Amino acid sequence: MDAQIREIKRQFRMAMNGIVSTSMREKGMDYKINFGLTLPLIKRIAERYSPNAELAELLWKENIRESKILATLLYPAQELTPEIMQHWADTIVYREIADMCCMNLFDKVPFALDKALKWISSDNEMLRYTGFQLIARLAMTQNVFTAEVPICIMDIINTNAGSFSTTTLHAAINCVKRILQIDRPTALTIKTAIESWKNHSPLNKSIAEDIMDEFCFLYSEPIV
Incomplete structure (x- = not known):
């Protein structure tokens, strides 16, 4: 699971959009880390992984904008309590x-x-x-x-x-x-x-x- 998290973060860094990230920060969205990825791009990353509650929970705990959005895409709804x-x-x-x-x-x-x-x-x-x-x-x-x-x-x-x-x-x-x-x-x-x-x-x-x-x-x- 740690390896998956590292790989996901690597994909975030590879696709980073500094202009979007800076603009969002100026508007008050002060995440610890914000790579500025668009939603369609985050969805494409999500398609590479099977829904997994444990992975989604780990992503949610990260104070990273893209991690939290990805978590909402990867958590199996039938397992959400x-x-x-x-x-x-x-x-x-x-x-x-x-x-x-x-x-x-x-x-x-x-x-x-x-x-x-x-x-x-x-x-x-x-x-x-x-x-x-x-x-x-x-x-x-x-x-x-x-x-x-x-x-x-x-x-x-x-x-x-x-x-x-x-x-x-x-x-x-x-x-x-x-x-x-x-x-x-x-x-x-x-x-x-x-x-x-x-x-x-x-x-x-x-x-x-x-x-x-x-x-x-x-x-x-x-x-x-």
Whole structure:
């Protein structure tokens, strides 16, 4: 396993893009090591290896951007436990890694929605962001939620929107817009939930108007 890790790091170094790495560092993504590899290139490296939980765990522990992304591609979803998923989520520092976890791994486990709903209720900003991104991903890939799920999400946004960072707020709104696209009955559930709180605060009113605009666009209803 150590030999594989060394070989993977060698491949990272061979493909290093210093310009991208520097640009990301200037934007605040201060990994211990960042080789600046593009996602397609990391995926090509992943294709050279069979899914392996032990290898993925070792890669995740490295404070190297590419190692963490590769870990999300190599961890077998059927072996991911709720405890390991929670540990990974708790140790995410940058939104890029949260996005990769949701896209490559977290959305493939049966307990993904339960985790995501807990995360968006958290006081931890990165967990909130990850939760909303994961729900948005599930809305795209599973395309089905019980009626209680959008109601729960809207209640959480209504209660906590004022404490969200700008990035998390955008993720929350995008999440709801993804759910709107599932089908009209689901969208109507969201519409009904919004109508009960859209006049609470200026921020909530703005959120409600944004989501209702999307609803009317998708389902060709006049904006009232």
